[in-house]
Amino acid sequence: MSPTDHALPRVAVAVAGGSIGGLCAGIALRGYGADVDIYERHAGSVETRGAGIVVQDELTGLLRRHGAPPLPTTSCRVRRYLEPAGGNGSAQAMPQRFTSWEAIYRTLRATFPEAHYHTGAAIQGFETGGGAVRADVEGRGTVEADLLVVADGAQSETRRRLLPDVAPHYAGYVAWRGTLDEADAPTGLAASFDGAFTFSEARSGGHILAYLIPGANADVAPGRRRLNWVWYTHADDADLDRLLTDRDGRRHRSSLPQGGAAEGVVTALRDTARREVHPRLAELVAATPDPFIQTIVDVVVPRTVFGRACLLGDAAFVVRPHTAAAAAKAAGEATRLADALRRAPADVDAALASWQGGQLRAGRELTRYGVALGDRWAAARTAPNEQCDRTP
Ligand SMILES: Cc1cc2nc3c(=O)[nH]c(=O)nc-3n(C[C@H](O)[C@H](O)[C@H](O)COP(=O)(O)OP(=O)(O)OC[C@H]3O[C@@H](n4cnc5c(N)ncnc54)[C@H](O)[C@@H]3O)c2cc1C
Incomplete structure (x- = not known):
């Protein structure tokens, strides 16, 4: 685990969702020096046979920085x-x-402390105000934190509650x-x-x-x-x-x-x-x-920060698989969230505001890129070697 690099009071973070997005957030924020607990809805292991993912630098960079074991590739x-x-x-x-997916998940799990990864622990709702967030966690009652990172996936219930007008296209x-x-x-x-x-x-x-x-x-x-x-x-x-x-x-x-x-x-x-x-x-x-x-589907959100709660990974933007970027996007967002807190260690709200700006720009850009790649093969039977250099 990376050493902490600041001496201010430690930020307490709760993460909803223990897949790639939640684990990347947990690891990056621990590296910043936060106290992090991850709450995953599934009671057992979420490992599956796991289909393929193209390796991208943002993910391997996060793994390297935080002392993860080598990613099997x-x-x-x-x-x-x-x-x-x-x-x-x-x-x-x-x-x-x-x-x-399974290889990434195993590598991330090996990098995040077991004692702070809670299974069978769905976040059922939260309220935020007064510089804190209080989350209702299945089987554990109310958990209070300075920040709630919501990484509950493409079908995010939290997104649905917070942004009822945002529908997957x-x-x-x-x-x-x-x-x-x-x-x-x-x-x-x-x-x-x-x-x-x-x-x-x-x-x-x-x-x-x-x-x-x-x-x-x-x-x-x-x-x-x-x-x-x-x-x-x-x-x-x-x-x-x-x-x-x-x-x-x-x-x-x-x-x-x-x-x-x-x-x-x-x-x-x-x-x-x-x-x-x-x-x-x-x-x-x-x-x-x-x-x-x-x-x-495409999911584009107008905002990702709600008081002391924020959406990350597929809970925020869902991008086309042709971009080969969903896991890398989650890793990049996690890294940039930790960096934003590092830049404004005394002001979590300012850190979240600056992080949200970058996340929205990057999410919209990646969405446009994915739609363009999808349109390209949908519109015409193009020569495949005219397709994007990393189209999966
Ligand atoms: C089992 C599984 C297998 C996958 N396999 C592939 C694959 O083979 N190839 C690929 O490209 N992508 C795969 N993905 C998707 C890929 O992981 C994501 O696109 C990307 O990594 C970003 O993930 P995420 O963590 O934001 O969302 P997700 O990976 O969807 O994870 C969301 C997590 O949140 C949990 N959750 C949901 N609601 C709550 C709640 N209320 N409280 C607590 N936890 C909650 C879910 O159980 C899940 O573990 C898979 C996802 C999962 C969950």
Whole structure:
């Protein structure tokens, strides 16, 4: 843990949400010298099989500054662009590193003290005034702090309560995602993706991409990694009703977890893959157990600071996955929050005001960038190598 670097009274911080955003905030603010407790709604571990995340500097910078263990990563040397008709396509040199949600989560958890990470502890509401915040925490009653960082995710209940007019804007397409253990892949399939960040357009629009990520327990040894893929495809409202209705007939709001998609929908996805994308990617989709789905939305907020409470990560802006920036955005916001407090250690309100200005500018900019990337492939079947240099 980084040493504290100021001698003023310690700021007490409560964090709502113990995923990437909440953990980054907890780690960065402890590094500043705050006393931080993280309250996570889930009672058990929130680890999942974890899909892929492109490694960005803001996250690795935070990890390095705060003495985190090395982040397990995989890497590629080239981008490969395949055509739906088959063949080896074209490649260009573009080294990049990848990780998984699970690998980031484990690394962050190992960096934040266990005794201050509370599970089964949803923040159920809060009030703020008089330079403090009082949060109602499940199973613990009222917790008082100088600052509440709300990192309760894209579906943030807190955002809904504080900003009832802010509604997620559906972008008109969804991301199908899947992971396949290298060991379970058909012979030769994993090798054909090793060392490359692979893209294929789909014949009727949209595109699919694949790369290798750490496997179970964040293992990066060849043979124990996972293949990770994402397929962006258009879906109108009627499609959404079908896609988001799970195998028990329940319509979900915006995503289905692994194992949730109805059998007929998954079969149709695999059939479509055979017609639409490069055979190697179709084979990957066919071999993947339990693909899952996320609708692509934009969430733009007009403010993020409410007295002594602030929104961070996906609870504030939700940006398109093409930016490859959601985890990095959360890390950057956390780092800048600690920096703002460092610059104005005697005035938490001034620190929050200056932090909010930068966060709103960066969030709007990233939203515009993500929308432009999404529009680019939605509008035309562009050559994939005309797409942005880090489009995931
Ligand atoms: C289980 C999981 C798996 C993910 N996998 C991927 C992935 O594979 N690829 C990818 O790109 N992104 C993934 N994400 C999203 C990614 O983590 C985020 O986009 C980004 O890192 C910013 O995260 P966040 O912490 O702001 O929000 P989230 O990651 O959504 O975390 C919000 C957290 O807040 C908790 N919470 C909600 N309400 C309350 C409350 N009232 N009180 C306390 N806690 C609350 C939730 O349980 C959750 O842990 C995943 C998120 C989760 C939770």
